Amino acid sequence: MRRTARSAARLASLALLLAAAACAAPASPREPPIAYPPSVRARMLRIAEAEWAEWGRLAAGPGLPHLSSGAEGAIEAFPRVLAYWRAVPEEEATSAIARNRARWSAELGGTPREGVWSEPAWSAAFVSYVMRAAGVDEREFHPSASHAFYLDAILRDAAEFPARAPFLPHDPAGRAPEPGDLICADRSRRPLASWRDRPAEAGRFRPMHCDIVLRTAPGVAEAVGGNVADAVTLTLYATDAAGMVLPRGPGEPVVFAIIENRLGRLPPFQPALIISERRG
Structure with missing residues (x-):
């Protein structure tokens, strides 16, 4: 018993020493983000619109009329949503994929599983x-099954x-969204x-939802986005007249950020983009 107690005490002391050393050690500098050509933004928008088209x-x-739910359980939907889950880190996706593969296998085997x-x-x-x-690498966009966690990475890069x-946050009243931007809303009470x-609670889950802006027009x-009425x-x-997102009605998730997408709009690609826009 005494040996066990002494061993436990030594392990506890060692843990404290390691923790203290970790706190004392200077943080290694993070790799800065890289720039991407304008074609990446264009490809991003094409992919988002193509996925929307596949869902109808x-x-x-x-x-607009209220949408019925349940589309995510359709035959054609299974591989689509599976592809989305495969884009997030394995530790986040494994259990979700395993559970839904089992449900799908039961459906295919003739045992309906809702x-x-x-x-x-x-x-x-x-x-x-x-x-x-x-083609946006995980260094520039941290994939996650939670909007809150990839937003944490966006905010950290914007600060450092x-x-x-490649992404900068703005208040809804401070930026009119443009194609490629994210409109982010908070779904919590x-x-x-x-x-x-958000930075004060970084790392803690918060229910959110972000949509990718495809286009804008006067007044809209x-x-x-995904999982809206169980579909894309x-x-x-x-x-408003300046293009800013207006507050939503009671009971709707509150839009708290417009995330500016600067893919293809940072040096050394920015001058080429400006020239091409002027020619257009």
């Missing part, structure tokens, strides 16, 4: 898939590498008032 071009928003892909939510996996398929970060409130921003759906966001 469903649309949601003010004045709820294929009904959980966990796959909207963040969809955004991760679009970024990965477009403001001149080189006590939503964030601003993205500036059209953005596509286009959501219409009302905007």
